[in-house]
Amino acid sequence: MTESAGVTESPGAAEPLSTAQPNTVVTQADLAQPSGAVEPGSVGRAGGVGFPELSVGELVARQAGRVPGAVAVRFRDRAVTYRELDRAANGVAWRLREAGVRQGAVVGVAMGRTPEFVVVLLGVLKAGGAYLPIDAGWPAARLATMVGLASVRVVITDAATEVVLPEHVTHLRFHASSRDDGPEVAVDPGGAAVVNFTSGSTGEPKGVLITHRGITSLLFPGDFLDLSADTVLLAHMSPSFDGMTVELWGPLLHGGTCVLFDGAFPSAARLRAAIRDNKVNTLTLTAALFNVVVDSAPDLLDPLSALVIAGEPQSPRHVRAAHARVPGLPIINAYGPTETTVIATTFPIAELAPEATSVPIGRALPHREVAILGPDLRRVARGEVGEICVSGPGVALGYVGRPDLTADRFVTVEGRRVYRTGDLGRLTASGDIEFLGRADRQVKLNGQRIELEEVEHALVAHPDVWQAVALVHGEGVTRALKAVLVTAGGVPDDLRGAVGAVLPAYMIPGDVRAVDALPLNQNGKVDRAALAALFD
């Protein structure tokens, strides 16, 4: 970028994967068109082409200059203005600079979902760092692995959060700072902003390096959510979940309000009260939680003006029921792996065909390009099944500390960097993509990605477990992770504790059975259907 116009066309987007190929889904926007200079905040609506070539911290600072008294964050009875948020984050940034944090450094943040948490995340970004949200419930061994992979030297906690950290890590306790001027740090928009860890099939979690540009290109124009200064979004997801990127920066890059859900456990009653008390108009839900809301508390949706559902294939019955109840509410089915910055494609539920038996994942967002590729990384014909591959500015830098895994999944096709999702899909006649499952053994439970191999690694690490197969079994809210073992004698009493020392709670099988031998099918492979039947 030669001129500091503030806005640019999507970097590297001059050559979409293939506009000419009929089986390639390309963004609506003509990405080759220069966008011209548009002030952040008004980007995207008029031309719909550009996103600001600025860091997340700089964009929030500009909102603080534009609407200093507007409420940025609400929590309980507190209302934090943009001016207060920006100044407090400056203090954190100075503190981190003093602690040696420089461009590209990953800073761990283990805090409750409070305004101070938002202040710290913004402060990390202003200091040029990338934040790694840490769930205090993670086992110490797993946290140590993450800290090692991401070369974390500094972790910030609040008074309510206890974490066990490797000795070389500097532990900072959050406190308000008197210094509130902006640090003179030129933050590279192409640099890392967030590290989100996901399950890894090698037995080790993978840290995805998400960039500022990935976030800004997602949220400008952000029209999938109609983000604006009027947006009041309820942030309720786990801070370590990549959906928080949308929940926080969605409103905060546009002058809107982020309402922080109060409480560790979700419940329909609390969501309803939070929506009502704070005049929330925008919500994101995992498919699984959405289904529960539709079944048990659909009135919760009534006050909303925008709803995004994501994380797993949607149930046509539930989306139809929600659409029938609140016909005026735009409901968007969103799809995307963490590696392409939260969302790659969207499908408006209002367009669901009456006879549809599945909910399409739709089409690429502006600034995302999606193609269905074969094993040779060439496009398959329309209608044929292939791997969903994503390119554009949302594509992450890779897996922190693991160039080998990065090279495996982040490949170059026709001169463009492409993330191979491992998800199977096909392009339908309507131009929407249909999701058809996984090419491997990755599963999703309540929006959480789990590599079954990683669970099995942890199970067979127990000395009395000889073989282990993890699987997902059950329907609806009882759909859960389970495991079958071949052991020295029954399920070891200390298995849960041993597994819990390396895996987070959502990856621990809730029901474990021991068998004498694993059943095999005609091909001599483990008969997973027979194993699943053990739990019927």
Place this chain on the structure above:
Amino acid sequence: MRWEPADRAAAVAAIWREVLNREAVDPDDDFFAVGGTSLAAVKFLAEVEEVFGIDVLTPEDLYRGSTFTEVLAVIEANSGAAVEPSAALGPSAATGPTP
């Protein structure tokens, strides 16, 4: 109309069975040990709220003591006020309304 204790237990058991997809309920059954996930908890809490009212059983209550006996005791203690049991005792006690 006030809940009779037996009705209350039956109503809670109906919700428990429906949400956890189980045929029988033992007083010592633990919600999270018999297949209850965090999502199942959201559904269970929502159904309990529908029948017994808001904050009769909070998420913290359920996570603190999750056996059927413990859950029932909390609901008993917090639902002294008049409530309409009819919704709970019908055949579709715990399925909730489908819009």
